[in-house]
Amino acid sequence: MNALFRQPFCHAISHASFSHPFGHAISHASSAHPFGHVLRRPLSFNMFDLLPDLDKLKSRRARSLKDAVEKGKIDQGFAAGFEHATRPLTRQEAHRFPRGEQPGGGGTSAVFEPLHLPDLRLRCTQLDRDGNVTVRAGEFQKSELCAQHGLQPRDLRKIDSKFVNQMPAILVRRHAILVNLLHIRALIEADRIVLFDSIAAPTTHSQTMLVYELQERLRTTSGPADRDGAQPFEFRALEAVLITVVKELQSDEDVLVNLVQNLLAYLEESVDRSKLRELLQYSKRLSRFEQRVLNIRDAIEEVLEQDEDLAAMYLTRKLANAATSHPTDDHEDVELMMETYLKQVEEIVNHVESVSSHVRTTEDVVNIILDSQRNSLLLLEIRLTILTVGLSSGTFLSGLFGMNLVNFLEHNPHAFFAVSSIALAAIMALTFSGLRAMRNVLKKIN
Numbered sequence: 053m054n055a056l057f058r059q060p061f062c063h064a065i066s067h068a069s070f071s072h073p074f075g076h077a078i079s080h081a082s083s084a085h086p087f088g089h090v091l092r093r094p095l096s097f098n099m100f101d102l103l104p105d106l107d108k109l110k111s112r113r114a115r116s117l118k119d120a121v122e123k124g125k126i127d128q129g130f131a132a133g134f135e136h137a138t139r140p141l142t143r144q145e146a147h148r149f150p151r152g153e154q155p156g157g158g159g160t161s162a163v164f165e166p167l168h169l170p171d172l173r174l175r176c177t178q179l180d181r182d183g184n185v186t187v188r189a190g191e192f193q194k195s196e197l198c199a200q201h202g203l204q205p206r207d208l209r210k211i212d213s214k215f216v217n218q219m220p221a222i223l224v225r226r227h228a229i230l231v232n233l234l235h236i237r238a239l240i241e242a243d244r245i246v247l248f249d250s251i252a253a254p255t256t257h258s259q260t261m262l263v264y265e266l267q268e269r270l271r272t273t274s275g276p277a278d279r280d281g282a283q284p285f286e287f288r289a290l291e292a293v294l295i296t297v298v299k300e301l302q303s304d305e306d307v308l309v310n311l312v313q314n315l316l317a318y319l320e321e322s323v324d325r326s327k328l329r330e331l332l333q334y335s336k337r338l339s340r341f342e343q344r345v346l347n348i349r350d351a352i353e354e355v356l357e358q359d360e361d362l363a364a365m366y367l368t369r370k371l372a373n374a375a376t377s378h379p380t381d382d383h384e385d386v387e388l389m390m391e392t393y394l395k396q397v398e399e400i401v402n403h404v405e406s407v408s409s410h411v412r413t414t415e416d417v418v419n420i421i422l423d424s425q426r427n428s429l430l431l432l433e434i435r436l437t438i439l440t441v442g443l444s445s446g447t448f449l450s451g452l453f454g455m456n457l458v459n460f461l462e463h464n465p466h467a468f469f470a471v472s473s474i475a476l477a478a479i480m481a482l483t484f485s486g487l488r489a490m491r492n493v494l495k496k497i498n
Contacts, residue, residue: 183267201228
């Protein structure tokens with residue numbers, strides 16, 4: 053270990069006068085004090101041996117600088133700047149420096165920018181097993197929540213509303229169940245439920261309705277019967293959350309489906325450009341809603357596929373019988389409960405998929421109608437082009453006779469009628485032949 057650090061450290065010290073901005077002061081101070089002699093000769097000790105004698109080295113360095121100032125080798129301002137630049141920073145000065153600046157060096161005042169740490173607080177509302185609100189909109193540090201509920205910091209990311217675009221999830225931990233569905237971010241334990249919200253967001257109507265739903269369900273099902281074999285607290289709280297999620301999905305589904313169906317009924321009668329724009333917007337909203345419902349269904353199915361997670365949801369039993377572990381095959385109650393709400397979510401998914409299929413069918417029909425109208429416009433354009441070609445033949449003949457040249461027909465009384473008849477016959481012949489060719493092409497296409 054000593055051999056590894058001896059040569060690189062000696063090389064760095066021997067070249068300090070060339071690479072450090074205060075190397076000139078060190079080189080002059082080394083000639084005036086034995087401490088400088090240490091800098092010139094090779095070191096025969098480990099660099100870590102210097103750590104216990106830092107105070108002694110600081111005093112010796114100060115005396116060396118003082119002697120160099122007295123002998124006129126360096127000035128007082130340079131020595132003061134060296135002392136200030138090489139001192140350790142205090143706790144209050146431990147900030148981030150702008151790039152390219154040194155703290156207190158070069159005669160320029162350094163600008164200290166404080167390091168802005170992210171907000172590590174969460175706001176939550178806590179309810180006990182009887183439905184009473186024990187904490188309303190309380191602010192807690194994440195470290196306190198982790199220590200209080202036995203969680204890891206990565207677990208709190210699932211229920212922190214400041215992390216956007218999170219996938220719905222139901223996580224089972226040793227002493228808690230974490231739920232992240234729609235706007236609900238909750239932590240369920242054996243004797244309480246904690247509802248989380250971001251620190252800056254106001255209390256929403258959906259969050260208030262969830263609190264009322266939890267209070268109503270926990271109060272109506274609590275009591276002596278709850279202790280004689282009824283559903284434990286964690287299942288009642290989880291069921292209240294699932295009921296709120298299903299109601300929210302059904303409400304959004306009813307509103308969106310009614311709007312889409314009314315618009316489709318209007319488009320079946322007439323195709324309007326403004327209605328087509330509305331159909332595009334509703335189609336996008338329906339796709340986002342369908343994806344959201346599918347994510348919730350996948351979250352519930354993921355829990356139902358894991359026997360260990362289903363068995364770990366019996367928090368009350370684990371709290372009562374801490375010495376024994378709950379068998380992994382005993383999870384019939386919670387499995388039946390979650391399958392019930394899974395079927396309701398699947399019904400919403402099937403209904404939304406059928407409406408989406410109807411929207412796609414209507415879009416195809418509208419595209420067919422628009423293509424038919426576009427083809428009609430193309431046919432009209434072709435007919436006009438054929439008529440223009442026929443008229444151009446007559447124009448060509450009239451242009452020939454309109455030139456100021458002698459053609460020996462100027463004094464013929466029948467020349468005008470003859471030329472006009474020929475031009476008219478050419479126009480009709482070209483027009484009818486063009487229309488017949490177009491009709492034959494259409495017959496082959498159809």
